[in-house]
Amino acid sequence: MVLVSGSGTNLQALLDATADPTYGAQVVAVGADRDGIEGLARAERVGVPTFVRRVKDFTTREAWDEALAESVAAYEPDVVVLAGFMKLVGAEFLARFDGRVVNTHPALSPSFPGMHGPADALAYGVKVTGCTLFVVDAGVDTGAILAQRVVEVLPGDDVETLHERIKVAERAMLVDTVGRMARTGWSVEGRRTRFGDDA
C-alpha cells in the first residue's frame, strides 16, 4: 500500500519493480489526500485501486486520520509506504499499523527534518546530503532508520537540481529496501532496525 500527495515518481519506481514476480511485494492500493494528482493517475494506468481522503471533508483531523486508517486497513497491507505523502498521520493510524508505516525523506536524518530538506541542506552549505527511509513514529522524520543513501551537493546546485538528484537515489533506496523487507522480513528494536538477511 502506498500513500502519495504529488507526482508519484517514487510510487512509479515501486510499480515498475513489482512487475517482476521475484521482487516479493505488490502494490495493493494507492491512497491520496488530494484529487487529480499524477500519483493517482500512475496507479490507475496499471489497474491498481485508488482512494482519496481529504482532510477538509472531515470535521476533525482525528476523524480524517481514522477514515484514512480504515481505507488502508481494507487492503490488509503488510507495509504502508508514505511516498511523498505530505500529511502527518495521527496516533490512531500509527497504532493500527504499528511499526509497518515507512516514509521516505529527502535528507540524511537526523539532519534537516520537515518539508524543506533539500533547501535546508543547500542553505546550510553541506557537501553531502541524501535520503532516508524510516519507520514512522509520532515525530517529524524522527523514526528508526531503515536505509540511507548519500548524494553529493554540487557547486552549481539549486534546490530543484539537488532535489531531482536526491530523488534518483530515493527511488533506488525505496525499491531496494521495500523489496528486501517483503522478501526477508524486518524488525525494529528501539532505534535499531534489522533485516531478515542481515549477517
Ligand code: GRF
Ligand atoms: C520526495 O522527494 C519525497 O521524499 C518528498 O517529496 C518527494 C516526492 O516525490 N517528501 P514523488 O511524488 O515521489 O515524485
